[in-house]
Amino acid sequence: MSRLILIIIFFLISLLAVFPAPAYYFWLLAILVTEFPLLFVAIMVALLLAGLKFQKYQVACLITGVAAILLYLSPIYRAAAIGRALKADMTTAFGTTSEITGEPFSIMKLFKATADVAYKTHTYITYADTALTLNYYPSQLDGKKPCVIVVHGGSWAGGDKDQLPGLNSYLARKGYNVASIDYRMAPKYTNPAPVLDIKEALKYLTTHADELKIDTNNFVLLGRSAGAQIALLAAYTLKDNRIKGIIDYYGPADMVWGYSIPGNPWIMDSRAVMEAYLGGGYDKVPENYKASSPLEFAGRDAIPTLIIHGRNDVLVAYEHSRRLDLKLEEYNIKHYWLRLPWATHGFDFILNGPGGQLATYAVESFLKSTTQQHSPPTPKGK
Template identity: 35%
Template structure:
């Protein structure tokens, strides 16, 4: 009988150790940067799944405690070294998994202050009541982190061709509210290192914003290395021209258009909005996109899982020494010499593709020119954090992004 009890206790302890080990391995990516590209999804996704990890680590803790209590109560002996090790591993994993949630209230307060400082203490009062009623009620909703942000029904029209440069068909997808009307527009430019991606990326966000009273255009552009800069900028400008020409057909108020992009798309959105001869847009939103390509090339992140120098060379046709003018012309910071459209920058402090210091410098430059600018930093977030739409980072970003857009497109 005693041997069976011993065997059961060992199995229970090993189960607790397995759960603890998995929890610690996953939770460690909240603080450890991904050294290579294949591990980048862990660095990006794990912090955004931290509420699930808290549950996993809590289960591991309970299992470990159960194993310890079971061993003591049935055998009357001391806890084994394996049980003590398991308990220690569990506590470390639980501590790491709690980090994003613990930092969330202070981060929210800083973001609220940044919004008020840029837009005014009463900026929310300037937003029409109809738009205010559509906004998320809280910066973070724990239930949404588990069940997902509710998916809304909208009118979806995909694959509308807007241009064919060099015989390459470029298309856009349109998301509109269910009710026919005239709406402010958000033009979305996807990321992918200027080399990959499609308008269908981040469709949850596009649907979410359409349901809240916007016509959302998700546009395509030609990819490097076959097509190098300025082809991508030309394509974004072509899309804006097409939208203006078909504004009535697609229920768009052309006097209320904002550009929003992620990563390489955020870079292109800023470039398009900041050109001296830019088509008029009310605002630009840049999620973790690059700003100074020359400096980014000369000072790559450490670690560098994407190999940013190779990406930039494919986009611009060489290094800054070989193509200095291209790098200057392709850097949004080069155009910050005059007041520019209101700009929202959203960046993770742990970004190892485009480091947050570049966003901080861009923010300072924009403010120095008298431009309305806001920088929202998320301490635990990596590049592409909003790939997990219901994660803590994107919930915060979404809460303030929709308020910024409602204020600027009111």
């Protein structure tokens, strides 16, 4: 009986591979379920094998266990299907992808560990009441290279530049400089303070470009969640021709619509989070919501945009990306929306999971095309 109960529990957990999480801790579990699927498959197989010598509840255990295994495997075969088309899709949207080695998705890569690149911390701006720093991951290839400025998530009030460093190291090994920045946060600071911080980071990186080996004509912004809203807004409003593209990981693009449809309170009080960032509710400061919505500025002069979002995101609604995609399509802006049907918020915490692999491939393809890095790079020391 206890084995049947365990199998039922893991079957219920497997539902997180296809349905949104109902509460905060289930959301955290959903990241593991969808990005470490083989771990859960192994647990279920072990439970099934452990009961082969018992006859009681055997049929119920087998049916429930097999159903759970198929659900756990669903991110893998869905990722494989998306991966088969991703290279062609990225080429159609942006151009060059032929120089990128490897496939968008590989089952073998699920078992691969990632290697870190050493970084240095720099203070990039000192205000009267605070100083802001960035972690700088230098390109592991010789010469002046493009720079990716990474803006962390955290509901505009938390998180820091140390968040999700795996992609930073990966891009550095591929020949990109990466600057992961801190910025001024709510509730003490409100929009547009973080956007102005990105402007200061650009200024610092440009001033120190020679020592940091940065190609100052090739910056790309990358943001996650709240950081994606900041990065999108900076990309569309700073009008800086050195910024060649923007990568949006599950960012809130329409702050007005987002406030009107509050999220699941068992996950996060989304309205309270937005009020802290924008200085009040929509009824009090409607102009702040419009001014902080990247969607409002995604016009005919918007820059190339890569959107990455999981349909089962329970913190930032998938609808934000759909609206941004339609707006960019309306103005014929180069863009691509990588849709991940199984993925939830923060799926890229696991770089080599099904969603992590596809997103990383899309990011590398986007950087290759938007920064025009078409010649084979030379490794350091060669």
